[in-house]
Amino acid sequence: MKAVRFHKHGGIEELKYEDVDEPVAGPGEIVVRVKACAINHLDLWERVGLPGVRIPLPHISGSDVSGIVESIGPGVENIRPGSATLLYPGLSCMHCPACFEGHDNLCRRYTILGLLTDGGYAEFVKVPAVNALPFPEGLSFTGAAALPLVFLTAWHMLVTRCAIKAGEDVLILGAGSGVGSAAVQIAKFFRARVIATAGSAAKLEKARELGADFVIDHSRRSIRDEVWRFTHHRGVDVVFEHIGSATWQDSFASLAYHGRLVTCGATTGHDASIDIRQLFAKQISIFGSYMGPRHELLEVLRLVQKGYLRPVVSAVLPLEEAGRAQQMVENREHFGKIVLAVA
Numbered sequence: 001m002k003a004v005r006f007h008k009h010g011g012i013e014e015l016k017y018e019d020v021d022e023p024v025a026g027p028g029e030i031v032v033r034v035k036a037c038a039i040n041h042l043d044l045w046e047r048v049g050l051p052g053v054r055i056p057l058p059h060i061s062g063s064d065v066s067g068i069v070e071s072i073g074p075g076v077e078n079i080r081p082g083s084a085t086l087l088y089p090g091l092s093c094m095h096c097p098a099c100f101e102g103h104d105n106l107c108r109r110y111t112i113l114g115l116l117t118d119g120g121y122a123e124f125v126k127v128p129a130v131n132a133l134p135f136p137e138g139l140s141f142t143g144a145a146a147l148p149l150v151f152l153t154a155w156h157m158l159v160t161r162c163a164i165k166a167g168e169d170v171l172i173l174g175a176g177s178g179v180g181s182a183a184v185q186i187a188k189f190f191r192a193r194v195i196a197t198a199g200s201a202a203k204l205e206k207a208r209e210l211g212a213d214f215v216i217d218h219s220r221r222s223i224r225d226e227v228w229r230f231t232h233h234r235g236v237d238v239v240f241e242h243i244g245s246a247t248w249q250d251s252f253a254s255l256a257y258h259g260r261l262v263t264c265g266a267t268t269g270h271d272a273s274i275d276i277r278q279l280f281a282k283q284i285s286i287f288g289s290y291m292g293p294r295h296e297l298l299e300v301l302r303l304v305q306k307g308y309l310r311p312v313v314s315a316v317l318p319l320e321e322a323g324r325a326q327q328m329v330e331n332r333e334h335f336g337k338i339v340l341a342v343a
């Protein structure tokens with residue numbers, strides 16, 4: 001089969017479109033013919049190399065996959081070859097207390113499809129049969145592939161971790177990113193008032209189209225000053241963080257009394273400081289969040305099918321242009337998701 005792999009960590013030039021042996025489904029596994037695979041920032045980290053994470057080389061990235069079941073391994077009875085599927089990207093042991101309690105993203109063996117295993121930048125991908133969700137009706141393969149990772153992450157952050165409530169003010173950083181564009185929609189679904197940041201007028205316009213009530217061009221204005229102005233010096237109830245060092249001080253300073261800050265990433269760096277006096281005096285909560293349990297993806301898909309949430313696809317490129325797709329993510333040229341279409 002054709003796949004895009006890297007044999008060593010490095011720049012975009014390390015991504016090679018090449019012939020690779022097709023995966024074979026073992027017991028309890030299926031092989032899916034990939035129709036579409038979305039790009040995530042995680043893919044770029046994998047290529048560059050993640051400190052403390054040994055990624056098997058050569059490696060095929062790709063966590064968000066939609067496609068057609070090609071073959072099933074021994075013991076798989078409830079899935080038929082030929083059926084369309086959307087893959088749940090979380091891989092866990094399915095046996096520990098966390099998995100049994102429905103918190104598989106807290107499993108000690110939790111990982112993401114395409115991180116330590118080969119993923120969807122390929123014509124075929126092998127996954128545990130339990131990861132195959134019925135294909136959400138009414139969506140295209142590219143639209144479906146744009147959903148899982150970012151919507152699951154944003155849902156878990158806002159709904160599960162922060163318990164977002166109607167009427168709250170929510171600051172969403174980087175609304176042009178995949179996770180940011182999902183967060184704007186989820187916050188609006190819960191009738192929050194959304195302040196969104198982005199780095200260009202075009203992206204701010206798109207954030208407004210998704211429902212943002214107030215937008216901040218973070219390349220030209222101070223986030224905290226604009227939040228202060230919009231909220232009449234009250235601050236926001238929730239800050240949705242994934243940028244890291246570059247925005248942390250602004251994020252923390254934008255919180256109202258009893259505010260919650262939730263983060264799922266540190267794209268610009270992972271060093272930050274906190275004024276502990278502000279933390280206790282303003283009774284602030286800080287939440288870490290990583291992906292979300294499998295049942296939360298089903299909740300998201302139900303809302304997508306009813307039209308309350310929608311995938312935001314910025315561009316669709318062929319598999320062989322995975323390098324250009326990653327370059328677009330690195331250059332922040334996109335609004336929403338960039339998806340690879342696989343023949």
Ligand SMILES: [Zn+2]
Nearest residue numbers: 093096099107
């Ligand atoms: Zn487990």
